[in-house]
Amino acid sequence: MAAWLLTCNPDVFDIGRFRSDGQVLDSWTIARHKADVAAGDDFAIWTTGPNAGVIAYGRFTGGTARGTVSDPEYWATDPGVRDYVPLEVTEWLDRLVPKSQLAGDPHMAGASIFTQPWAANPHRLADAQWEAIQAAIHASKGEDPNWHLAPGDEIRRVELHERYGGSSQNGISPSRTTNNILIFTAPSSGHQHGYYDTWNEDGTFHYTGEGQTGDQKMIRGNKAIHEHRETGKRLRLFEGARGTVRYLGEWVLDPEQPYSEGLAPATGGGPERKVIRFHLVPVKATITDPDVQIGRSYVAPDESVIPAPATPSAPDPDLAGRNLSTHRRLQNALAEEAQKRGFATLSPGAADPDFDIAWRDAEDRVTVCEVKSLTSANEVRQLRTGLGQVLDYHDQLSRRASAIRAVLWVEREPSDARWVDLCRRVGITLAWPGKEDDVLS
Known part of the structure; x- marks a missing residue:
């Protein structure tokens, strides 16, 4: 042939x-x-x-x-x-x-x-x-053998550009010497220019394009991100903009909806203008460095969600309509109870897997928790999904905490009692409102 x-x-x-x-x-x-x-x-x-x-x-x-x-x-x-x-x-x-x-x-x-x-x-x-x-x-299809940073690694930005090229001045930095586009997210400096990047409940990241005044256009760095598949470039995300930055792994544009447009103020609080928000999906962003702190101070999600029907393509049926509102109510109630009992409640940080809530006790032991709403129609699917998610979070965080346990917190007691024993056998505590002592003691 x-x-x-x-x-x-x-x-x-x-x-x-x-x-x-x-x-x-x-x-x-x-x-x-x-x-x-x-x-x-x-x-x-x-x-x-x-x-x-x-x-x-x-x-x-x-x-x-x-x-x-x-x-x-x-x-x-x-x-x-x-x-x-x-x-x-x-x-x-x-x-x-x-x-x-x-x-x-x-x-x-x-x-x-x-x-x-x-x-x-x-x-x-x-x-x-x-x-x-x-x-x-x-x-x-695999990792670039010429890339030598692992998710969680820190590096001085000047050294990063010496190794991999690109401009040290821009938030989006395409390299001419390597096969990478370096992207930097930093709320401390980005918000003054109307750059509001967001971490989403489904594990994706919305990154605001470049352009500090006027409507943002699909040119320069924005064009480089938008065409990264066509050019063969890899999107490398970093936390921080100056000095020492932390690598958050390789990401790709969502093939179904690569970007959306929104409104944000211009630099210094000027008039609103159109901005581009790129929808990024992680390729491999697991961080195992024990020196990287788990979580950030808990941020309560808004419970006032307008119900919308879930779609068959939804990555998690708990993140739409009635389920989302219930999910957030359960999560906030558990966080409030944990805080009353003296625990430090946490939301995922940029370096973490996308858990719903975690808490740390006085001895620095961490509990990571996935929250799920339950209906008679979706109970088995929700329990299966939640169990898989919390097992994954526990595994990813186990090397970054001296002691860690995992909790699957659901809306009510499952109709089939076997789920409690099943979770126990794999080291997960399954609990629901009224069982707070089982997970907060």
Whole structure:
């Protein structure tokens, strides 16, 4: 079997719009090697232009055929009758493999995509070249071997930029020398410019774009974040803006809703303007450094929630409508009781997993708690979800506390008593209103 590289000029064929419209790619036009392509051959798709690189791979499902394209609306000009090869895409990559990475690989030496980039499709790949592309695709899915910070690590910002490039002056700092976009969140300095970043109950983070006056636009750093998948750049989030900053892991834009627009005051409390809020999802942000303090002072969530129906795609059914209002009421009532008994109540800090509430006693022992509303319709699902969440929180925080225990706090006693024993067997205390002594003693 052979291997091929198929090039795509986005100015000729709008592959981005093609994909966003939900179209299925099943063929590619070719102009040479027509007698050589065959079913079972491997291929990779290479997009050209400023963001050049590999965006997908798969296999041909047949030999050369002739006909008209089935999607002329995505072409700048109607290609008419063409030769094409049928294919099946195995995977569209979440992160582009950039041209710069492959151009620096000695195994790609002599590849026609570099020596004859203008040549017609397809480009034949030698075995070593195809293996190099496969290795680069595999590497794009894991951690960058050239990145040496773990979530929770602290570093002086000047040293950070010496290692990984980017400007030391901006909150969004794309690097020209490495494959990273460095992002900094700091309420102490950001609020004066109308930057109100928010940590959300579902574990996501909303990051305000750059632009201190006037409506923010999708340019410069904002554009870099918005296009990070297309450019193959990794989003690296840091807590702090000056001096020593803390790494909070790698994040990606939410593919369903990458950003929203809101209103915020301009620098110094000026008139409101439109701001961009990027919706970031963590890739791997677990922090295990025992020197990183768990939690921050408890912040009571607003219980006055307008009910809205939960959707099948909701990541947690407890975070919508009636469930959300009940969830917050339960959580605040438990926090109030813990405070009355002398415990220091905590909300998640930037370095923590997204627990609902935690508390610390006088001997520095920490309890981490997940809160769940219960109805007859969702009881089993809520208990399963809550148990998994609190086990995960306990595991993540166990190396950062001298002693830690976990609590699953629910709206009422479960209808099936087996849940109490099940939780006990895995080291979790299951309790509900009226059982405060079981968890606050």
